[in-house]
Amino acid sequence: MGRANRHGRNLNENTGFLSGMATRVEADVLIPGTGEPTRNGCVIFDGATISYAGPIESAPPASPSDTTVNVPAVLPGLWDTHTHFTGIRNFTMEEMVYTSPWVGILRAARDAEKVLRLGFTSIRELGGYGIYVGRAVKDGSIPGPHIYGSGTALSTTGGHGDAHAFSLEYVHQEQSRLGFPGPCDGVAECLAAVRKVLRLGAPVVKVCASGGVLSDMDSPVDRQFSDEELRAMVEEAARAERIVAAHCHGKVGIMAALKAGVKTIEHGSYLDDEAADLMLEKGALLVPTRTIVTQLVARKDTGIPEFMIEKARKMVDQHRTALRIAVRKNVPIAMGTDIGGSSEAAAVYWGQNAKELVLLVEDGGMTPLQAIESATANGPRTLGPQAPRSGQLRAGFVADILALREDPLKRIAALTESDNIVRVWKDGQLAVERPLAGPP
Ligand SMILES: [Zn+2]
Incomplete structure (x- = not known):
């Protein structure tokens, strides 16, 4: 040796x-x-x-x-291009609101050190405390990887980034307390929301272009945001040399996001041949996040509500099919997990990150070399013009x-x-x- x-x-x-x-x-x-x-x-x-x-x-x-x-x-050094620094110990949208940000950010700092120790030198973070933890890492206050945080995930009212169990006023207030824009509707509010995350220095803008698994009142197959709203957010981000990452499961959301100029499709569960062709035409990357889809189904005793497990169960095979289509068509893929929990009791938690490479090989049909490329050279590509030479x-x-x-x-x-x-x-x-x- x-x-x-x-x-x-x-x-x-x-x-x-x-x-x-x-x-x-x-x-x-x-x-x-x-x-x-x-x-x-x-x-x-x-x-x-x-x-x-x-x-x-x-x-x-x-x-x-x-x-x-x-x-x-x-x-x-590895890249995980879809994560959340939240400090939550139970993986629900509501737990984000229940957990004091002061406690959450301390746990997130520990998670940042943990993931660096596992070989991840760069993290793209798409909603959570990443933008703040990243500053403390950058100035040398705490150990951690390079963190590229979007601030929050921009969402419509009632969309995937909303916390449906709470009053809307309360959701806005909580987001504002963290320095983030709340749910936004109409072109004017969408523009203002992008400007608010740019004001924090976010190198990438995250939007929710379809419903989600963790959100209660929406369906992952339905799209969210209108064409006009999506286009306005992409154009505003582009003026600051940023690209937009879009959470989307359903095909209508994927197609709308790509047509609006979104450059990374997160999850992409209902991606088919036509959507894969459009990704290639638009030069977009897929971030499959196989980890969260499989873990929500496989994990027991994680305290997550049955509606979430049911949503994930309906999607897990479809998601695998979509991933295999993307691999077969040579759609560029960046490794991302959607990990966000700070406790092993959570459905997905920091420290499991590299298991996504195994899933890309076993479920996606990639070679180990392809999986490593998705977690290395393709990582910075998810930051568009903000990509470091990494x-x-x-x-x-x-x-x-x-x-x-x-x-x-x-x-x-x-x-x-x-x-x-x-x-x-x-x-x-x-x-x-x-x-x-x-x-x-
Ligand atoms: Zn996510």
Whole structure:
């Protein structure tokens, strides 16, 4: 197994980075994020950016001051492109309202650290405290991945992002308390809602273009928002160089969202050949979130209402069919889970994230290499013009890197086991370190 050569560290007091000492990760297999893997590969970085990635024989020679790590596999840090930092311990829309934001955000901070320790260096967050947790990560106050938060999920009154068990006034008040716009109706309110999330610095705008599973009074097959409203939100986001992500299950919602210019379809449960063709034509990505659809059905004793389980049960096979159509048609897919719970008692919870890769292989029919591409190189594509140079092991890209004790191309589930995640670097800084070899 591998070994680490750790040399004395000369930390530059201004940058905190090792000065004049590069890190070299030498691996039996280098998985670049997109394209074919390289046998006997090497990644080199000195600071936040990768300076070399490719075959060992073509790499610049090692200097004695370099830190070299030998591992079975190296790949880009993972992306989960559909998540929620909520701090809720029971997975319902109402629990979001019941849980004090002060408590919720503390739990969310812990979840951010947890997911980084499991190899996720980037998280797109589509409704929750991500925008705030992300600020604290960025300024170095707490450990965590890069977080790209949408603020809230823009919804019609009575739509998927509304909390139907509470009075509408109360929902508006609670959203406002968090700095978020409440449910919005008509072009003028939709424009104002987009401006409010842009005001928070959201790099992506999330809208609910169909009903949902977790919301009580709506149906996942019905569309939400009119063409005019969707188009107004997409255009307003575009003026700030943002794309729109749309929650949609039903086909009418998927088609309407794509025609309005939405660039990522979340869930896509009723996607068919025609919808897949339109996705390809429009250059949109699918974020299937197989995790939540399967977990709502499979998990027992999670305290979620029967109506939710029933909605999910009706959808689980259809969702698998849709995913397989997208894979067969080569619709670009980005890995996303819809994870949002802060307790293992919740139907989906932080820490399960990498299981989605297994589902993409087992249920979606992807190869392990395709599943890894969906969780690496395709991650930043879900941010449109706001995408960082991330998700690939290539010179000039961010040094967000994952070293593994086992080759995930041979067994994709290796990514779900924390013991295998032996090193994680974020922005070139060592964030996670575990023993390189297992117990004898
Ligand atoms: Zn979601």
